[in-house]
Amino acid sequence: MSTTLLFRDDAYLRxxxxxxxxxxxxxxxxxxxxIFYATAGGQPGDNGWLIWPGxxxxxxxxxxxxxxxxxxxxxxxxxxxxxxSQVLQRLDWQRRHRHMRVHTALHLLSVVIPLPVTGGQIGADKGRLDFLMPEPPxxxxxxxxxxxxxxxxxxPVTDTWISDDELLANPGLVKTMSVSPPMGQGRIRLVRIGQGDAQIDLQPCGGTHVARTAEIGRVEIGRIENKGKQNRRVNLLLVD
Structure with missing residues (x-):
């Protein structure tokens, strides 16, 4: 028996x-x-409360x-x-929603900086991606x-599922060099930004995202740090 991931079907379930x-x-x-996302893929685990009688x-x-x-x-x-026993789960929704905003913004950052990603981290106010980038922008x-x-x-931000074999046949879907998508479970989740001719990004991801990009709000690229001869860390901040 495994835990049913309610957040996977509805990231807005509080x-x-x-x-x-x-x-x-x-x-x-x-x-x-x-409904609690468990720490993985650079996204922190959710916090909140469990409630039962008394x-x-x-x-x-x-x-x-x-x-x-x-x-x-x-x-x-x-x-x-x-x-x-039966319990009621309640999320710290404000923190979770900020994680969702930052996470989707980082997917967009990988679009405007189309370089291999070597690492990443999501926070409630900011996030970062590390790129294989010998010279800063x-x-x-x-x-x-x-x-x-x-x-x-x-x-729109949506998801779909493909098989392990389909991912192996399309290695270009994987942007991250440091972490490979989990395989061996029969299917892999893809997160898509845009639809049809307006699609701008499609990559494996198990995290939570906003439903539409405008929900992210305004962001700003912060410090760009040197993390080795070939790597640069690009920090991204939520402005509002």
Whole structure:
């Protein structure tokens, strides 16, 4: 049995009921279904609360555990909901939504800087991508304009699924050099920005995203750091 990933079907789901399947040795709470994204791919795990009769437990983060399960990690030492009981999950929605905005903005950053990606990280106020980029960009202002114009086009952000074999036949879909998409489970999720002739990006991704690019708001490229002879780290900030 694995944890059903409710956030995969609806990233805007802020609360949902679930049944407690188990407690981990470290004190995590495993549910049969969850709206909490578990730390992976540079995106932090969600936080929020678990609520059941007579109790309200703050959740610090969510992590993957063995067997395709997700465990919610309490923010403080407290009694855990009993195995088999029903609980209400509630996200810290403001933080999650900012992660969604930053994550989609980073996909757009990989469009305006079409170079191989060597790493990345998502935060609530900013994110970054590391690029195989021997020399820094010469016109950051032009990149900022191009990035914000893509956001303003209000393009739809959707997903689809392909098989392992289909991904192997289309290696150009993978932009990240440091992390390969998880294979061996039969299918791989692709996140698409734009549709038809207006499609501007399509790449494997398991994270959460906004539904349309305009929801990101205005962004700004921050510091560009030298991270080795061939690498540059491009920081991206949410402005509003």
């Amino acid at each position: 609360e949902a009921e679930a049944v407690v399947l188990a407690h981990t040795p470290e004190g995590g709470i495993v549910l049969d279904a969850t 109790a309200r437990l703050p959740i610090a983060t969510a992590v993957k555990v063995e067997g395709g399960l997700i465990a919610l990690v309490p923010a403080e030492a407290s009694a855990l909901p009993p195995v088999g 010469t016109d950051v202002a032009a990149l900022n304009i191009a990035l914000n114009l893509l956001i303003e086009r209000d393009l």
